[in-house]
Amino acid sequence: MFTSMTFASILPEILILTIGLLVLIFEPFWKEDQKRNAGWLTAGGLLIAMLLSMLFGRPGEPTEVLGGMIRFDWFGFFLKMLFMFAAAATALLLMDHEQVGKRGEAYVMLLAALIGMNLMASSADLVMLYLSIETASIPMYILAGFLVGDERSTEAGFKYFLYGTLASTVMLYGFSLVFGFSGSTNLYEIASALTAGSISPLLAFGVVSLIVVGLGFKVSIVPFHFWAPDVYQGAPTPVAGYLSTASKAAGFAVILRLFFIAFPEFTSTWTMILAVLAAISMTVGNLLALPQTNIKRLLAYSSISHAGYALIGAVAFSQFGAASVVFYMAAYIATNLLAFGLVMAFSRITGLEEVTDYAGLSRRNPLMGLMMLAAFLSLAGMPPFGGFVAKVFVFAAGVQANYTWLVIVGIINSIIGVYYYLNVLKYVYLYRLPGEDEENHPIPLTQSYTIALVVLVIGVILLGTVFGPFFNWSDAGALNLF
Amino acid sequence: MNFPILSVITFLPFVAGVLILLMPANRKNEIRAVALAAAVMDLLLTGWVYAQYLVNDLQGYQFIEKYTWLSIPPINIDLHFGVDGMSAPLVLLTGVVMFTGVLISWGNDDPHVMAGIQDRPREFFAFLFLLAGGVLGVFVSLDLFMLFFFYEIAVFPMYLLIAIWGWVKTREYAAMKLTLYLFVGSVVALVGVLAMYWTQYQNTGILSFNMLEMENAGFSTAFQNLWFLPVFLGFAVLGGIWPFHNWSPDGHVAAPTAVSMFHAGVLMKLGAFAALRVGVMLLPEGAHTWSWLIMTFAGVAVVYGAFIAFVQTDMKYMIGFSSVSHMGLVVLGISTLNETGILGAGVQMVSHGIMTALFFAVTGMIYDRAHTRMIPELGGIAKVMPFATIGFIIGGLVSMGMPGFSGFVAEFPIFMGVWREQWLVAVIASISIVITAAYIMMNIRKVFFSPMPEKLEGHISDVTVLDKVAITTLSLLMIVIGMFPAVIVPMVETGVKYIMNLLGGA
Numbered sequence: 001m002f003t004s005m006t007f008a009s010i011l012p013e014i015l016i017l018t019i020g021l022l023v024l025i026f027e028p029f030w031k032e033d034q035k036r037n038a039g040w041l042t043a044g045g046l047l048i049a050m051l052l053s054m055l056f057g058r059p060g061e062p063t064e065v066l067g068g069m070i071r072f073d074w075f076g077f078f079l080k081m082l083f084m085f086a087a088a089a090t091a092l093l094l095m096d097h098e099q100v101g102k103r104g105e106a107y108v109m110l111l112a113a114l115i116g117m118n119l120m121a122s123s124a125d126l127v128m129l130y131l132s133i134e135t136a137s138i139p140m141y142i143l144a145g146f147l148v149g150d151e152r153s154t155e156a157g158f159k160y161f162l163y164g165t166l167a168s169t170v171m172l173y174g175f176s177l178v179f180g181f182s183g184s185t186n187l188y189e190i191a192s193a194l195t196a197g198s199i200s201p202l203l204a205f206g207v208v209s210l211i212v213v214g215l216g217f218k219v220s221i222v223p224f225h226f227w228a229p230d231v232y233q234g235a236p237t238p239v240a241g242y243l244s245t246a247s248k249a250a251g252f253a254v255i256l257r258l259f260f261i262a263f264p265e266f267t268s269t270w271t272m273i274l275a276v277l278a279a280i281s282m283t284v285g286n287l288l289a290l291p292q293t294n295i296k297r298l299l300a301y302s303s304i305s306h307a308g309y310a311l312i313g314a315v316a317f318s319q320f321g322a323a324s325v326v327f328y329m330a331a332y333i334a335t336n337l338l339a340f341g342l343v344m345a346f347s348r349i350t351g352l353e354e355v356t357d358y359a360g361l362s363r364r365n366p367l368m369g370l371m372m373l374a375a376f377l378s379l380a381g382m383p384p385f386g387g388f389v390a391k392v393f394v395f396a397a398g399v400q401a402n403y404t405w406l407v408i409v410g411i412i413n414s415i416i417g418v419y420y421y422l423n424v425l426k427y428v429y430l431y432r433l434p435g436e437d438e439e440n441h442p443i444p445l446t447q448s449y450t451i452a453l454v455v456l457v458i459g460v461i462l463l464g465t466v467f468g469p470f471f472n473w474s475d476a477g478a479l480n481l482f
Numbered sequence: 483m484n485f486p487i488l489s490v491i492t493f494l495p496f497v498a499g500v501l502i503l504l505m506p507a508n509r510k511n512e513i514r515a516v517a518l519a520a521a522v523m524d525l526l527l528t529g530w531v532y533a534q535y536l537v538n539d540l541q542g543y544q545f546i547e548k549y550t551w552l553s554i555p556p557i558n559i560d561l562h563f564g565v566d567g568m569s570a571p572l573v574l575l576t577g578v579v580m581f582t583g584v585l586i587s588w589g590n591d592d593p594h595v596m597a598g599i600q601d602r603p604r605e606f607f608a609f610l611f612l613l614a615g616g617v618l619g620v621f622v623s624l625d626l627f628m629l630f631f632f633y634e635i636a637v638f639p640m641y642l643l644i645a646i647w648g649w650v651k652t653r654e655y656a657a658m659k660l661t662l663y664l665f666v667g668s669v670v671a672l673v674g675v676l677a678m679y680w681t682q683y684q685n686t687g688i689l690s691f692n693m694l695e696m697e698n699a700g701f702s703t704a705f706q707n708l709w710f711l712p713v714f715l716g717f718a719v720l721g722g723i724w725p726f727h728n729w730s731p732d733g734h735v736a737a738p739t740a741v742s743m744f745h746a747g748v749l750m751k752l753g754a755f756a757a758l759r760v761g762v763m764l765l766p767e768g769a770h771t772w773s774w775l776i777m778t779f780a781g782v783a784v785v786y787g788a789f790i791a792f793v794q795t796d797m798k799y800m801i802g803f804s805s806v807s808h809m810g811l812v813v814l815g816i817s818t819l820n821e822t823g824i825l826g827a828g829v830q831m832v833s834h835g836i837m838t839a840l841f842f843a844v845t846g847m848i849y850d851r852a853h854t855r856m857i858p859e860l861g862g863i864a865k866v867m868p869f870a871t872i873g874f875i876i877g878g879l880v881s882m883g884m885p886g887f888s889g890f891v892a893e894f895p896i897f898m899g900v901w902r903e904q905w906l907v908a909v910i911a912s913i914s915i916v917i918t919a920a921y922i923m924m925n926i927r928k929v930f931f932s933p934m935p936e937k938l939e940g941h942i943s944d945v946t947v948l949d950k951v952a953i954t955t956l957s958l959l960m961i962v963i964g965m966f967p968a969v970i971v972p973m974v975e976t977g978v979k980y981i982m983n984l985l986g987g988a
Contacts (some may be wrong), residue, residue, distance in 0.1 A: 388631070
């Protein structure tokens with residue numbers, strides 16, 4: 001029963017758990033000023049875990065392990081590597097956070113959420129799926145409210161918790177209906193049990209809608225987005241970055257696997273729902289981003305609209321569409337983590353988070369200015385950054401699937417996006433501090449920030465230029481969904 | 483495998499840009515030296531490509547390079563470069579503008595003359611080179627995805643270049659307006675490009691962005707009629723086509739000198755070129771269907787641009803609107819869809835590129851010294867800046883289409899071509915020649931030869947040696963083309979023949 005294959009399939013999770021335990025063991029023995037080393041341990045450990053997984057945990061032919069709970073395939077594997085990369089970068093960004101960086105629990109929570117996300121990407125069973133979603137969510141509730149003395153953070157944690165539990169309850173109701181109709185919790189068996197005639201379209205619509213509530217919450221699409229701006233603003237910035245990237249990508253992993261595998265007979269139902277939600281998300285997200293003055297809220301609304309763009313690829317319901325979603329997530333993880341990392345690095349020194357506070361940044365720290373440029377242009381979908389290629393691919397998938405109207409909505413929205421992203425860059429590059437004495441107000445980067453941000457910038461540029469290998473992996477993953 | 487000259491030409495500016503960014507910000511002179519070295523190298527390489535094409539009397543696409551970039555069905559993207567008679571001159575033009583642009587932006591430490599770029603030259607040159615690399619990439623790409631990729635790269639540095647180093651009064655507004663206009667145009671074209679990609683697959687089973695294959699994709703007439711306008715107009719926005727020209731003069735006025743030169747000199751050509759290459763060449767039947775509309779737009783642009791330029795008092799606005807008018811001639815030439823007209827359009831792109839670059843260079847030099855560009859406030863420049871004056875006059879003569887200068891070589895075939903299709907348009911458009919002559923001559927008289935206003939007396943010094951090199955380069959090119967049309971016309975003709983084959987087959 002417990003073969004080497006089983007072991008390989010959950011090797012990343014085993015290693016992550018080991019890192020978490022190591023952090024828990026060592027942290028109490030460290031002196032106060034050494035405690036931030038937990039970040040090095042987490043990030044370094046995750047890198048080693050990624051290497052080991054790539055060496056020993058590579059999937060072959062897709063197989064179901066652990067009694068059909070886990071699907072061991074490239075789709076899950078590539079996404080797991082993305083999540084682990086995101087977590088490693090987040091750990092580096094957490095290290096120098098004044099209140100969070102020296103608390104070992106934060107890293108353990110991060111790793112616990114990571115395990116949940118990894119399992120989300122590879123679950124092949126509704127029960128496992130639900131458990132993994134909860135495993136990913138609960139540590140994030142805690143992390144969002146980690147700054148106990150801070151009202152906003154407490155509000156963020158509590159709000160996220162309330163919305164999250166409500167959404168997952170509704171989703172669970174949907175799952176139980178699926179089980180009721182199909183008699184199985186395994187996604188692949190559900191697919192064969194739920195043939196076109198077995199339930200009425202209206203019922204299918206209802207069931208899918210219930211599930212979409214839970215997943216829509218995870219990926220923060222309209223109308224399940226209300227938590228996002230408040231939580232991003234209140235949570236510690238690296239946590240917000242992690243929430244908006246890895247957590248969202250894990251949600252997309254579930255959307256792809258669940259809908260593509262379990263409901264191929266009801267494609268018209270769920271693609272219709274997702275297409276409408278994609279259009280609304282893009283539009284509402286972008287329009288509400290326009291008046292934002294707080295950069296974290298701006299990024300929150302932008303992340304809502306990005307979930308909309310990525311959904312276009314899912315709506316296309318093709319291998320290329322799925323691959324484009326996975327690629328979009330890769331590009332988005334690198335880009336948005338970079339953006340949040342920069343916000344963190346900036347507010348750590350200045351304590352400020354308004355867009356107007358970024359005036360003169362390109363003179364206070366030219367390197368950070370250039371990184372802002374890369375991050376925001378990539379978000380806007382400009383080459384040579386990852387965001388451009390990702391957007392072209394999801395749009396191409398949309399046009400291929402004859403969703404030209406949705407692509408046109410997406411294109412109109414990316415024009416709106418260009419406006420407010422460039423607006424931020426205007427402050428960074430054009431405006432100056434009131435005294436025009438930027439050289440007296442430098443913004444130094446610590447070692448861990450420099451490493452994390454430079455790696456992320458390189459990632460953003462690689463995804464936008466040498467995108468071949470990344471798209472190849474995305475495509476290999478997408479192949480497993482058919 | 484031959485020397486991959488087109489890749490080197492295209493990627494050299496990117497490499498140079500990154501190198502410059504890595505240099506310490508306070509080593510301004512070293513930064514400028516690296517920029518100049520890269521520009522000279524690229525100029526020599528583009529010149530070599532041009533010379534090869536000319537001397538060996540080549541035809542069709544040459545210097546072809548093809549590397550697979552991404553080959554994962556259903557997406558196939560190649561790094562596929564090549565130049566034909568249409569694009570080789572434009573590649574050289576970019577090299578020339580890059581070279582002169584760097585010279586003009588050199589900057590000096592004289593506090594009275596705010597010439598060139600004093601503030602953060604490192605970032606300036608890096609962004610300028612990104613822009614140049616994007617432009618070159620569009621001219622040489624034979625892969626539609628890559629063309630689009632480089633096209634977008636050419637758009638966004640403009641925002642930064644104008645917003646950071648531009649004219650304080652209008653730069654924010656102008657930069658944002660320009661970026662949004664261009665972005666709207668390009669994404670509209672993108673939908674068309676994607677539709678073409680999948681339709682080609684349905685028709686032929688080929689999954690490729692290769693434009694040479696797409697020419698035979700057998701797009702149905704209905705498809706072509708539907709998508710021609712979005713694609714053509716989407717790209718032509720960057721060519722300043724009326725009624726989407728509004729961003730262009732504002733952008734010119736707000737941009738620093740070298741960026742104005744780039745903008746008018748090559749960026750607007752980028753729009754016309756991409757509209758021709760993607761719109762007309764891949765959707766020829768659509769072009770036949772809609773040529774009347776394009777011709778109307780272009781005809782309006784030619785006349786309207788000239789009239790608006792006539793009433794401007796700001797020199798940069800004047801040149802900006804004259805660019806709209808002259809680029810209107812380019813689009814007018816394309817819209818004829820006959821050999822003569824497109825030939826004229828091809829030559830006009832080069833001629834106008836050099837001419838406006840020169841105009842903006844001289845205007846920039848005057849502004850740096852007089853601190854005003856308002857025509858009524860200027861005068862007597864000829865006495866203190868004789869070299870710049872000669873340059874401006876030569877540019878003026880080209881602009882008016884005087885025989886013996888490149889403008890004539892370009893405009894004459896355009897009007898011939900238009901006459902063959904629709905004589906009325908030719909007659910109306912020719913009004914612009916008169917108007918152009920009027921505003922150019924009035925401008926020369928007032929700015930250069932009227933008595934100098936008192937407050938400018940003693941404040942204006944002559945141009946620097948580097949400026950003189952730039953002016954000479956640009957002026958000579960226009961005279962050479964005018965005197966010896968054989969250096970360019972036969973080459974463009976080979977490109978036109980290829981286009982005519984596609985159009986004739988419709």
